[in-house]
Each structure stands twice: as C-alpha cells, then as structure tokens.
Amino acid sequence: MKRFTQGSVHQVIKCKAAIIWETGKPFSIEEVEVPAPRAHEIRVKIVATGICRSDEHVIHGLLSGSEFPIILGHEAAGIVESVGEGVTGVKPGDKVIPLFMPQCGKCVYCRNPNTNMCVNCSIGKSEEPKDRIVTFMCKGKQIHRMSNISTFSEYTILHESAFAKIDAKAPLDRVCLIGCAFSTGYGSAVNTAKVQPGSTCAVFGLGGVGLSVIIGCKVAGAAQIIAVDLNKTKFAKAKELGATDCISPHDYDKPIHEVLTEMTNGGVDYSFECIGRTDSMVGALQSSNFGFGTTVIVGVAPSTDKMAIDPMLMLTGRTLKGAFFGGWKSKDWIPKLVSDSIAKKFSLDELVTHTLPFEKINEGFELLRAGKSIRTILTF
Structure with missing residues (x-):
C-alpha cells in the first residue's frame, strides 16, 4: 500500500x-483512495479500532440512514x-x-x-x-x-x-475504547444517571458498554451492583470490575424484573439497559423502584423496533432517560478521560479480550456474534 x-x-x-458492499455481506479488504484534508479537516492514520455492536447493526441494515457500500468503525485512536x-x-x-x-x-x-x-x-x-x-x-x-x-x-x-x-503518552490500543464503549457506559452511570453513594443498580448486558457501566457505578459508590446477562461466562469479569451479584434470566421461572424487585426490596435505584433490545428496556424500567427509580437506555436498538410501556410505570415516579456517548461533551471530556486512564483511575485492559490484525476483521465480528468477546481491538 x-x-x-x-x-x-x-x-x-x-x-x-474494510468495506461492506451490500447488506449482510462480510467485510472485504480493499484499496481505497482517501482525499487530502480540506479546510477545517485533518487526515489521521488509524492505529487501533474497536468492534462495536452498532457496527453489526449497520451490517444488517438495522440502523436507519446507512447507505452501501460503506466503511464502518467509530471507536478508534490514531495519529x-x-x-x-x-x-x-x-x-x-x-x-x-x-x-x-x-x-x-x-x-x-x-x-x-x-x-x-x-x-x-x-x-x-x-x-x-x-x-x-x-x-x-x-x-x-x-x-x-x-x-x-x-x-x-x-x-x-x-x-x-x-x-x-489526547496525551502523547496514551496507549492507542487501549484508549481507543474511550471513543465509544467505555465513555458510553461509564458516563451513563456518572453523568446521565448520576449514581449516588450507597445506591442499588442493575446492569442489563455485560458487553464492553455494560461492564463500563459497572465501573462507573463502582466509582460513584453504589452499594449493590447487580449484573444481568444470559451468558454466565461474563459473570467473573463483571464481579472483577465491581458487580456484587450476577444473575441470568434462564435461572428463574419468573420475569427478571420481579427477581430484581425482590432482591432490592421494591426495585433498584438505577437500572441500565446495555443490550439494545426493547423487551429488556421495558424490563429494566420495571425493575426500578416505582417511586423514585431511574432507568437509562444505553443500548442501541434496531431502528425498526418500537417500545410500548404501561404509562402507570412512569406516573408513579420513575424516570426514563437515555444519552448517546454517556452524556460527555466530547472535545471537552475525552482528553480528561484519557488522562484519568493514564493515572489509573480506571483500567481499560479488562475490557479487551482479543487483539487482532486489521485483516482479520471478519473473525473479530464472529467473536462478537458468538458472545466470545467483550471488546476486540483491531490494529493496523
């Protein structure tokens, strides 16, 4: 090249x-022409980029506004x-x-x-x-x-x-996660929900974003952090990062929101949906305390999906909210989050399960689909 x-x-x-030429097709590694930067633009050599569930949605035509052929990717760091x-x-x-x-x-x-x-x-x-x-x-x-x-x-x-x-000392194969997964999850806890010390939290979905929510809840001082996922292989990592309890809906013969309500004497203070499924969004809302619970929608659902709820869930005092990118004003806060990472205020290493050369991008997406990865980093 x-x-x-x-x-x-x-x-x-x-x-x-890596180009997706048609909906549902695998990535094709191609030679592309990248123009020179115009006024108020820069050209960047990407060093490391993460694989996100939102990229997978676009591949299958599940997010509106995407046109093919397309180059995906939105979680990266470069020079x-x-x-x-x-x-x-x-x-x-x-x-x-x-x-x-x-x-x-x-x-x-x-x-x-x-x-x-x-x-x-x-x-x-x-x-x-x-x-x-x-x-x-x-x-x-x-x-x-x-x-x-x-x-x-x-x-x-x-x-x-x-x-x-960002800081010149930043390891690009780790801080790339601050471009999406970590900032989105961590910010959803500390910015959007404003989790309070001593509170109870439930986190639905233990991918890179959900685990980052757990980190945020722990940093905010939550007393009980309940991790919810069908895939029990993720429980050890969740507990390592701060979860106090881990539960799988498969282990109960009742709706998971009822289980959570019983575990917390009326419902959690804060619940976070990090999967991107409308049924789990409703479940997260139902699991929050009916008088003062806050539910944050973090996961991105397919644009064709719609969510229906009983208005009484809201009338009694619950709050339902959402935020892209954890509520951070990006240019202001990204450098600060990178500095916090360098200072070991939190660790990004635990979120990375696989590192692959860029040419193996299709293998990386197969790991995502099989539930075998938390975050896969592609390096050039």
Missing part, C-alpha cells in the same frame, strides 16, 4: 480499508498525518481520538450544558450537507462513511469538530 511521505498533505492517499487550512491546536504527529459525537462548540446544543448533542452530529440525519461530504473512492465507486469518521480504514478524514487531541 502507498504510504504518505513529506509533502503528501495535498495528495490522495491509497490505503487499505494526525496532515491538517487542512484553518485547523488549530493539532499538528502532524499528535495523537487523537475520532468523535462520532462531535462538538463544534458554537451551536445551540453545544452551548446548552444539559446535552452533549451537536448540530454536526450525524445521528438521526438521512444525509449530510453537500459541502461536508467526504468522498472515499474504491474501484471507481464512492464509499459511504459511518458517523462521518469511518475508522475501519487505515486513514480517515475528520472535521475539526470530530476529533479530540
């Missing part, structure tokens, strides 16, 4: 990327190769984390302290403004991008609102 050299800032780079006109605060050689949740700092959302949304966020949009579309090419065809970052590519283009510069 062609590598960049001094003076490549205004040149197209040819590199390898700046070149910068476009007008970009400040970052230079070639700096380490960065791409942001699927951007932060322009200027829009009505960025100026509001109660949300981490941004007008530049691609979530919920069917298409991007023509002047913002980044065109990757392969075999003469335009390749679409996921969340405007597409990290399953050796190089990618990022708008200045969609990256965070």
Whole structure:
C-alpha cells in the first residue's frame, strides 16, 4: 500500500480499508483512495479500532440512514498525518481520538450544558450537507462513511469538530475504547444517571458498554451492583470490575424484573439497559423502584423496533432517560478521560479480550456474534 511521505498533505492517499458492499455481506479488504484534508479537516492514520455492536447493526441494515457500500468503525485512536487550512491546536504527529459525537462548540446544543448533542452530529440525519461530504473512492465507486469518521480504514478524514487531541503518552490500543464503549457506559452511570453513594443498580448486558457501566457505578459508590446477562461466562469479569451479584434470566421461572424487585426490596435505584433490545428496556424500567427509580437506555436498538410501556410505570415516579456517548461533551471530556486512564483511575485492559490484525476483521465480528468477546481491538 502507498504510504504518505513529506509533502503528501495535498495528495490522495491509497490505503487499505474494510468495506461492506451490500447488506449482510462480510467485510472485504480493499484499496481505497482517501482525499487530502480540506479546510477545517485533518487526515489521521488509524492505529487501533474497536468492534462495536452498532457496527453489526449497520451490517444488517438495522440502523436507519446507512447507505452501501460503506466503511464502518467509530471507536478508534490514531495519529494526525496532515491538517487542512484553518485547523488549530493539532499538528502532524499528535495523537487523537475520532468523535462520532462531535462538538463544534458554537451551536445551540453545544452551548446548552444539559446535552452533549451537536448540530454536526450525524445521528438521526438521512444525509449530510453537500459541502461536508467526504468522498472515499474504491474501484471507481464512492464509499459511504459511518458517523462521518469511518475508522475501519487505515486513514480517515475528520472535521475539526470530530476529533479530540489526547496525551502523547496514551496507549492507542487501549484508549481507543474511550471513543465509544467505555465513555458510553461509564458516563451513563456518572453523568446521565448520576449514581449516588450507597445506591442499588442493575446492569442489563455485560458487553464492553455494560461492564463500563459497572465501573462507573463502582466509582460513584453504589452499594449493590447487580449484573444481568444470559451468558454466565461474563459473570467473573463483571464481579472483577465491581458487580456484587450476577444473575441470568434462564435461572428463574419468573420475569427478571420481579427477581430484581425482590432482591432490592421494591426495585433498584438505577437500572441500565446495555443490550439494545426493547423487551429488556421495558424490563429494566420495571425493575426500578416505582417511586423514585431511574432507568437509562444505553443500548442501541434496531431502528425498526418500537417500545410500548404501561404509562402507570412512569406516573408513579420513575424516570426514563437515555444519552448517546454517556452524556460527555466530547472535545471537552475525552482528553480528561484519557488522562484519568493514564493515572489509573480506571483500567481499560479488562475490557479487551482479543487483539487482532486489521485483516482479520471478519473473525473479530464472529467473536462478537458468538458472545466470545467483550471488546476486540483491531490494529493496523
């Protein structure tokens, strides 16, 4: 593959990327053309990228707004190769984390302290403004991008609102998790739910996000953290990270919310759905205390799914909420979370079960589908 050299800032780079050509098909490693960065853009060499369940949803056409062929990937870390006109605060050689949740700092959302949304966020949009579309090419065809970052590519283009510069000492094959899984789960506990010391929590789903919720609950001082999953092989890791109890719905002849209600004398203070299933979202809500419980939807469900609930569940005092990316304003908080990781405030090592070369991306997704991995990191 062609590598960049001094003076490549205004040149197209040819590199390898994993493309999904059609819905439901495996990844195909191809040579793609990555354009030079325009004004207010940077070009980044991706060093490590994680495999997320949201990527799997796109493969099977379960998230609206995705077009094929497409380069997926949204949880990564890399090194700046070149910068476009007008970009400040970052230079070639700096380490960065791409942001699927951007932060322009200027829009009505960025100026509001109660949300981490941004007008530049691609979530919920069917298409991007023509002047913002980044065109990757392969075999003469335009390749679409996921969340405007597409990290399953050796190089990618990022708008200045969609990256965070991080500490030069950061290990990229670990802090890449701060680009999605860890920040989403950890923030859901400490930001969105605002878990209080001495409280009770239930976490539905023990993937990378759910385990990160457990870390957040423990850091926040929760007294009881109940981990819920069908896959009992994940229980040891959950307890290692702070879960006090682990239960499987398969072990009971009653709905799991009834089990949790009995375990906690009326329901948990906080419940978190980290699977992306509407039935477990309702179960999480039902498991929270009817007078003051808070339920946070963390998992991303297929866009075709709908959730129906009895209004009485809410009328009596429960709170149901959700947040992308754990509520963090990304450019402000990602560098701080990376610094906390370096300072050992929390460990990311326990979330990584597999590390594979990028060319084995299909093997990584098979591990995800089989429930054999927590997080698989792909390295270039």
